[in-house]
Amino acid sequence: MSTLIAERPTAAPATARKAPKRRLRGESKLHPLVWVFVVAVMAFSLIPFYWLVNTSLKKGASLSQGELFPSQPTLENYLVVFQNPEFLLALRNSVIIAVVTTTVALVFASFAAYALARLKMRRKAMILTLILSVTTFPAIAIAAPMFSIWREIGLYDTLLGLIIPKLTFALPLAIYTLTSFFKEIPRELEESAYMDGATPFVAFRKVILPLAVPGLATTAILVFISVWNEFLLAVTLTTSPEARPVPVAIAFFSGTSEFDQPLGTISAASVIITIPLVILVLVCQKRIVSGMTAGAVKG
Amino acid sequence: MATRTISPSRGPAKTSGRDRAERRLALRMTAPSLVIMALVAAVPIGYAIWLSLNQYSVRTAGLSRFVGLENYINALASQEWWAAFGQTLLFAGLSVSLELILGTAMALLLNLAFKGRAVLRTVVLLPYAIITVVSAITWQTMFQPNMGLVTNVLSMLGLPGGDVVWLGEHGYAMAVIVMADVWKTTPFAALIILAGLQVISAETYEAAELDGASKWQTFVNITLPLLRPAIVLAAIFRTMDALRVFDLPFVLTRGANGTESMSMLAYTQLRENRLVGEGSALSILTFLTVMVVSVIYVRFAGGNIRDVAKEEQ
Numbered sequence: 001m002s003t004l005i006a007e008r009p010t011a012a013p014a015t016a017r018k019a020p021k022r023r024l025r026g027e028s029k030l031h032p033l034v035w036v037f038v039v040a041v042m043a044f045s046l047i048p049f050y051w052l053v054n055t056s057l058k059k060g061a062s063l064s065q066g067e068l069f070p071s072q073p074t075l076e077n078y079l080v081v082f083q084n085p086e087f088l089l090a091l092r093n094s095v096i097i098a099v100v101t102t103t104v105a106l107v108f109a110s111f112a113a114y115a116l117a118r119l120k121m122r123r124k125a126m127i128l129t130l131i132l133s134v135t136t137f138p139a140i141a142i143a144a145p146m147f148s149i150w151r152e153i154g155l156y157d158t159l160l161g162l163i164i165p166k167l168t169f170a171l172p173l174a175i176y177t178l179t180s181f182f183k184e185i186p187r188e189l190e191e192s193a194y195m196d197g198a199t200p201f202v203a204f205r206k207v208i209l210p211l212a213v214p215g216l217a218t219t220a221i222l223v224f225i226s227v228w229n230e231f232l233l234a235v236t237l238t239t240s241p242e243a244r245p246v247p248v249a250i251a252f253f254s255g256t257s258e259f260d261q262p263l264g265t266i267s268a269a270s271v272i273i274t275i276p277l278v279i280l281v282l283v284c285q286k287r288i289v290s291g292m293t294a295g296a297v298k299g
Numbered sequence: 300m301a302t303r304t305i306s307p308s309r310g311p312a313k314t315s316g317r318d319r320a321e322r323r324l325a326l327r328m329t330a331p332s333l334v335i336m337a338l339v340a341a342v343p344i345g346y347a348i349w350l351s352l353n354q355y356s357v358r359t360a361g362l363s364r365f366v367g368l369e370n371y372i373n374a375l376a377s378q379e380w381w382a383a384f385g386q387t388l389l390f391a392g393l394s395v396s397l398e399l400i401l402g403t404a405m406a407l408l409l410n411l412a413f414k415g416r417a418v419l420r421t422v423v424l425l426p427y428a429i430i431t432v433v434s435a436i437t438w439q440t441m442f443q444p445n446m447g448l449v450t451n452v453l454s455m456l457g458l459p460g461g462d463v464v465w466l467g468e469h470g471y472a473m474a475v476i477v478m479a480d481v482w483k484t485t486p487f488a489a490l491i492i493l494a495g496l497q498v499i500s501a502e503t504y505e506a507a508e509l510d511g512a513s514k515w516q517t518f519v520n521i522t523l524p525l526l527r528p529a530i531v532l533a534a535i536f537r538t539m540d541a542l543r544v545f546d547l548p549f550v551l552t553r554g555a556n557g558t559e560s561m562s563m564l565a566y567t568q569l570r571e572n573r574l575v576g577e578g579s580a581l582s583i584l585t586f587l588t589v590m591v592v593s594v595i596y597v598r599f600a601g602g603n604i605r606d607v608a609k610e611e612q
Contacts, residue, residue, distance in 0.1 A: 030411065030413050034408070034411070037404070037408060038408065038413075038415075038419060041405060041408065041419065041422075041423060042419065042422050044482070045422050045423055045425055045426055045482075046422060046425070047448070048426070048434075048437045048438065048441060048482060049425065049429075049437075051437065051440060051441050051447075051448045052433075052436075052437045052440065054448075055440045063446065064445075064446050065445075065446060066443065066445060066446030066447060066448070066450070066451045068448070068451065108331045108332045108335065109332060111328035111329070111331065111332070112328055112329040112331070112332040112333070114328060115324070115325035115326075115328035115329045116325075116329065119321045119322070119324060119325035119328070120318055120321045120322055120325065121321075121322060121325035121326070121329075122322065127329065127333070130333075131332075131333075131336070134336050134340050135539075136539045136589060136590075136593055137340060137344070137586065137589075138542070138543040138561075138562055138582070138585050138586055138589050139543060139545070139562070140543070140545070140561075140562040140565045140566060140582045140585055140586075141343075141344055141347060141582045141583065141585065141586040142339070142340060142343050142344070142347075143566070143569075143582070144347050144350070144565060144569055144575070144578050144579045144582040145343035145344070145346040145347040145350060145579065146343055147569060147570070147575070148346070148350060148355075148575055149343065149346065164339055165339055167335060167339065168335065168336055168339040168340050171332050171335060171336055172336065175332060199320070200317075200320065200321050200324050201324055225427075225428060228430060229430045229431055231430075231431060231432055231545060231546040231549070232543075232545045232546070232562060232566070235549075235566075235570075236566060236569070236570060246430070247430055247431070247432040247433075247546070248432075250432050250433065250436065251432050251546075251549065251550050263440060263443070266436055267436065267440060270433040270436050270437065273430065273433065274428070274429050274430075274433055277428040277429065277430070278425060278428055278429075280428060281421065281424050281425055281427070281428040282421060285420065285421045285424060288424065288427075289420070289424070289490055292487060292490050292491070293490050293491060293493070293494035
């Protein structure tokens with residue numbers, strides 16, 4: 001990505017990168033009040049995480065008294081979660097659903113996004129508007145008829161029955177993000193491929209696609225997070241642990257635990273599935289930011 | 300926009316044959332995505348409209364009876380629909396305005412150069428990665444009577460609210476749902492607004508400085524107007540999302556104490572009461588509400604959206 005940005009023959013990115021320096025008004029000395037705000041924002045973002053971890057380490061009286069620090073921290077809740085077959089099944093389901101949906105969405109979306117970003121096409125604006133409008137559909141509008149259709153054709157309560165509707169929401173997200181990444185690639189590259197006698201599709205596959213790998217990775221992360229997070233379709237279209245992904249399993253966890261105070265186990269399960277995503281954010285922070293803001297605001 | 304003006308055009312060498320080939324390729328490349336979306340979005344919505352005109356229950360095993368607009372009339376005459384409608388709009392209004400205000404403040408903060416900015420940026424992004432259901436569980440544990448962090452600290456400080464059953468009363472439950480949403484999605488608004496902030500040119504600020512504008516004047520007269528497109532965009536994305544809210548009330552209250560959203564009401568009719576016709580009518584009404592609101596946005600902030608759309612061409 002960094003090399004790409006450096007090569008981009010445009011004025012906009014230069015100002016974009018200069019911007020932070022320019023705002024160096026207070027230089028590195030911030031007003032004390034601004035520091036108060038920084039600390040408040042940090043606390044607001046982090047304290048709930050602390051409380052979740054804290055709750056997951058407590059049992060019995062220590063849990064019900066709500067100690068601010070666990071006086072007798074225990075990993076028992078975690079053991080219970082890992083011994084729960086339904087949670088493990090849900091984890092498996094979520095991984096399958098998210099990986100398959102992300103892969104398929106990325107393949108189709110990269111074609112569509114390239115065409116929309118670079119090729120001559122009739123009614124391009126209308127097609128983009130249509131694609132974007134799919135993202136505004138409330139999932140319940142799809143979930144209700146899917147519930148009936150899937151029951152009739154046997155896809156209800158299956159992984160495939162979840163992947164298909166989730167793909168519908170993943171595609172526009174991927175197309176929208178990828179289109180703006182493709183636009184950033186300098187046109188000269190395709191021009192020289194054409195000079196060498198390449199057809200537009202060959203230029204796309206051999207020249208553009210390899211250069212778009214960072215954009216594809218970013219899009220994959222965003223799509224993965226959104227599919228992993230999705231709840232309404234998942235809860236409407238499944239009924240058994242065999243097909244339930246993680247969010248639904250966690251939401252119904254209280255019912256499956258024999259403990260009188262399942263809050264500890266629910267918190268432990270929540271921590272377990274949050275850790276991979278937190279690592280993803282820590283490692284790919286820049287990617288996620290560029291993906292979320294891609295194409296959103298330019299000029 | 301700059302990208303387009305500067306990037307070289309296709310040059311005069313292009314032939315109309317290549318043009319046609321390109322158009323054909325473009326069509327072939329977009330077709331799979333369009334077909335999938337049409338099959339899995341348009342067809343079900345069409346079917347939902349059909350279902351909503353029928354009385355169809357899972358209990359009667361596929362026996363449906365055409366009843367016309369009866370489901371809609373019943374829904375629109377019911378107190379449940381209007382309660383869910385009102386609650387969803389209230390939730391969207393509260394959470395989106397808080398997210399825009401906090402998001403703008405956060406974006407301004409992230410745009411300052413100071414030691415630790417990278418850390419702040421990462422920390423702010425963390426809640427975005429957490430799944431909504433987990434976010435709901437986290438806030439639920441914080442507001443548990445006697446054992447939650449917030450209730451505990453409030454009673455330790457002798458402040459009111461420590462002995463409240465937060466999720467057991469309408470106003471308080473709504474407050475927790477809004478807070479959970481603000482916590483998770485403010486980073487999204489902040490990043491969109493930050494992107495808008497970073498394309499404002501340095502010269503604009505230098506000119507303002509030369510004119511002797513105060514920081515506040517610069518903010519109100521320059522930064523805010525130039526940020527408008529970014530803020531409107533964040534507002535649209537967040538409002539569409541908020542109007543579809545489902546996970547947060549589902550986990551936090553199961554819709555009790557008047558916190559049921561439109562999507563939840565449709566879900567309840569469909570899954571719990573097994574009334575497919577009524578559930579479909581409610582889901583179409585939810586769909587229409589979201590559409591009407593987005594049309595209002597386009598009208599109200601038309602210039603911005605048209606610019607974004609033009610940008611996409």
